[in-house]
Amino acid sequence: MNKMMKPAQLFASATILAASTLLPIHSAFAEESAATPATAPAATTNSEIHTPPPKPAAAPTHNPYGLEALWREGDIVAKSTLFILVLMSIGTWYIMVTKFIQQAKIKRQGKEAEAKFWEAASIDSAAETLAEESAYRFIAEKGINSTKKHGGNLLERIDFNTWVTISIQRAIDKIQSHLSGGLAFLATVGSTAPFVGLFGTVWGIYHALTAIGISGQASIDKVAGPVGEALIMTAIGLAVAVPAVLGYNWLTRRNKAVLDNVRTFGSDLHTVLLSGEIKNDSTKNNEIK
Template sequence: MTFLNKIHRAAVALAGGLMSMAFLATDALAQGEKVSVENPYGLSALWAQGDLVAKSTLVILVIMSMGTWYIAVVKLIEQGKLFKQAKEAQEKFWNAPSVEAGIKLLNEDSAFRYIAEEGHKAAHHHGNTMTASVDLNSWIGMSLQRATDTIHGRLQGGLAFLATVGSTAPFVGLFGTVWGILHALTAIGIAGQASIDKVAGPVGEALIMTAIGLAVAVPAVLGYNWLVRRNKAAVDHVRHFSGELHMVLLGGKKG
């Protein structure tokens, strides 16, 4: 019995020790969560403690980021529609018995229908008083070139904003960095000593501005390069269609 009592007492002591360790670990985790939630140098603290210049810089970066993602999504949808229209024109327009019949087979908002209508109109209105001195080849070519340039201009819309954001966002973030460092130096000058609690906030503000500036600029640059490459492929489809239509209108086989 004595031996069993000793074992029982040892088990009770071990269980008590484990429970104490568990409570200590739980308390440590709770304290760690409290520290992470109440971070005085995070983004919320930057907005709460920042002055008008810091808040304005942050708002500008947010607007740049929102505009970048909006334009990227819109341009991707627009390019996807143009690629779909190119496939539709290849399947329907060139299998029609005439240009007029092919135009009717395309959707009204199709870029390729717009080019076909402009070319068909130029071919059938040539020879008027003002256009009599221009040969048919040049007249149709100019009309198709104008239509192609119009579509190309629509595809290019918005890309200038991405290029601007990609080139200026790092400097806007750098301005926020300089402003944060200025605050740190001011705090040191007022306090008369470089204690960590005096400089941690402004330096953290500076680092956050730098990070946000880079986070805004990198997607803008990558999106610009990707969209420009896709635009080139889309315009190639449009120019190929325009060139074939030019030959058809001159030949009169599908007029």
């Protein structure tokens, strides 16, 4: 009986030993299987971190509060005011460019007269050395004609000196009037353009506030847009007035310099006509023909 129990005891001991040995291995496999689902979300989190951010939305290309909106939504008064300012600006730049060209032309004519007129042998030939459109030739011809036409029943009552002086001065005044043409327009634009723009602003704000009151919405987006559009008229008025004022002052100073040369030429011509002779480089005196 004891011999039969010994194998059973050995089998039980082996079973217990195997169970105690395999228990840690089973626990390790259980821990690894439990950890595997826990690490899966971590991989997902890393993929989410490296995802590129969304692109910003593109800015709208249409500006609802600009000059285009002002013209599109403005009434006949606002459009007329803006049209008047545009005409003022065009006229200002046209006068500034044309007057600059005219002054430069007369300056060149003055240099030509200084180089050719006083080198001639006689007064008549001296006038012919200048171009037909020259302002200096116009003055010379007026002075020469005054010496030839002095006489008669009425002109005899005026002494020769006074008659020649009046003729030359009239020619100079005509040139001065020709140079000053358009400057009054620049002065008018410079003084009135800001007020024209201000009128457009006041009219635009009035209509903007009226529309806001009718709609009953006084939020900042409803107020800033229409009022800002109305203020554009003031900016346009200033943009028209400033060049006009600067151009007026600039052209006036240039006119003064040009007319000083013209008056100097007229004074010298008056002296020569009264003396009855003109000297050339050889200091030869020639009588007036």
